[in-house]
Amino acid sequence: MARVVVVFESRYGNTKRVAESIIDGINGVGGVEVSLKELKEVDFKGIPSYDAILIGSPNHFGGPTRDIRGFIDKLSELTLEGKKFAVFDTYMGKDFEKAVKKMEKRISEKALGLKRLASGLSIKVQGMKGPIVEGELSKCKEFGKKIAIQLKEG
């Protein structure tokens, strides 16, 4: 069975909520084992045991958080040949897809060998602390479904 780890940071809980909805979508397809890990609690050396890694960050100052940037940079220490990835962000204003694009670029530069499963998901929140804008959570489920199908197809 394909194994996925979802690694995220979330100051106010919105990005965590997105992660949980993505997981709902993955579990709806079935046949994929998925774990949810806050960045601080990730067993870094264990990452290569997964087939795919999903990375989620709130948009802080136009890009992913500093710790998520550091995490991506550290992925260069692992052998991830043949593994897959996808990213997601939450943003507030006009910064649609800004953090996901930056994460994708950084991953392509630092985590050589990781292949993108799907184009990054960017979810709008109403204010600094949320909540998530209505209708956005269904996009997360769809995203999860797409990821699971891609993984099952190999």
Ligand SMILES: Cc1cc2nc3c(=O)[nH]c(=O)nc-3n(C[C@H](O)[C@H](O)[C@H](O)COP(=O)(O)O)c2cc1C
């Ligand atoms: C320090 C800080 C900087 C932020 N900068 C931006 C920004 O440049 N653009 C933007 O759209 N949202 C910005 N936000 C809003 C966050 O994107 C929003 O708080 C986040 O999506 C909420 O997710 P969370 O509940 O997972 O922390 C910022 C929030 C914080 C706390």
